[in-house]
Amino acid sequence: MQKFTTLTSVAAPLREADVDTDVIFPARFLLLLDKAGLGKHLFHERRHARDGTNTDFVLNTPPFDQARILVAGPNFGSGSSREQAVWGLTDFGITCVIAPSFGEIFYSNCFKNGALPVVVAGDAHERVMAAAESGQALTIDLETQTVLLPDGEAIAFDIDPYRRRALMLGLDEIGSILEDDGDDIRAFEARHRSGQPWLFLDDGRLERLFAESHPG
Known part of the structure; x- marks a missing residue:
């Protein structure tokens, strides 16, 4: 906005x-x-x-x-x-x-x-x-x-x-949340990623797992 x-x-x-x-x-x-x-x-x-x-x-x-x-x-x-x-x-x-x-x-x-x-x-x-x-x-x-x-x-x-x-x-509702609570959100995401890394196969591992399970 x-x-x-x-x-x-x-x-x-x-x-x-x-x-x-x-x-x-x-x-x-x-x-x-x-x-x-x-x-x-x-x-x-x-x-x-x-x-x-x-x-x-x-x-x-x-x-x-x-x-x-x-x-x-x-x-x-x-x-x-x-x-x-x-x-x-x-x-x-x-x-x-x-x-x-x-x-x-x-x-x-x-x-x-x-x-x-x-x-x-x-x-x-x-x-x-x-x-x-x-x-x-x-x-x-x-x-x-x-x-x-x-x-x-x-x-x-x-x-x-x-x-x-x-x-x-110039902040809408999402912008206001990110402005006010951005640090808390990032801290939560870091803890979540660290504690449950299998939920975050976003660094190429998902593609490798798929390739390994579907050879050829």
């Missing part, structure tokens, strides 16, 4: 509440197996009319078509657990979503794919939304855990320290 430290971008405003994962990434595209290119299907029914032409949906409208931040209403990413909702966002270029609340599984999936979900509620969320609607850039600073508005106001947000560290280092 790419490291996430700071991000400055215009933010696409989406005031709608309860935007579920089927809206974000429609089920009919779930058969696509490659993450690359999924961005073109993001919000497909909102971005394209029945005749295939583009609508006036916010992500089709400059400058928001280049946004790397999305400011949404409450309960964003509810519904199914499909990870493709996050894959579509990140492939489109959106790596931060700001909302008063999120669907639980969607929130977790963001961290697994290098995206930052920021919980900002109440009046603070309204100020962030208004700044997004103005078309001015926001800055997300993960180190200081703040959203910096165009007028200089810094709005703080909370994030689990483990997840924050993983994003800043």
Whole structure:
């Protein structure tokens, strides 16, 4: 994953509440197996009319078509657990979503794919939304855990320290395990290899044993 430290971008405003994962990434595209290119299907029914032409949906409208931040209403990413909702966002270029609340599984999936979900509620969320609607850039600073508005106001947000560290280092779950427990894993493997060497015929011995048992 790419490291996430700071991000400055215009933010696409989406005031709608309860935007579920089927809206974000429609089920009919779930058969696509490659993450690359999924961005073109993001919000497909909102971005394209029945005749295939583009609508006036916010992500089709400059400058928001280049946004790397999305400011949404409450309960964003509810519904199914499909990870493709996050894959579509990140492939489109959106790596931060700001909302008063999120669907639980969607929130977790963001961290697994290098995206930052920021919980900002109440009046603070309204100020962030208004700044997004103005078309001015926001800055997300993960180190200081703040959203910096165009007028200089810094709005703080909370994030689990483990997840924050993983994003800043660009580590997915496997990467985090190797980073935190790599020495213990290598020590265990060394003891296992030493105590049960017959399980590790990976240095040519397996081929020799096969050759000896199948002469000619």
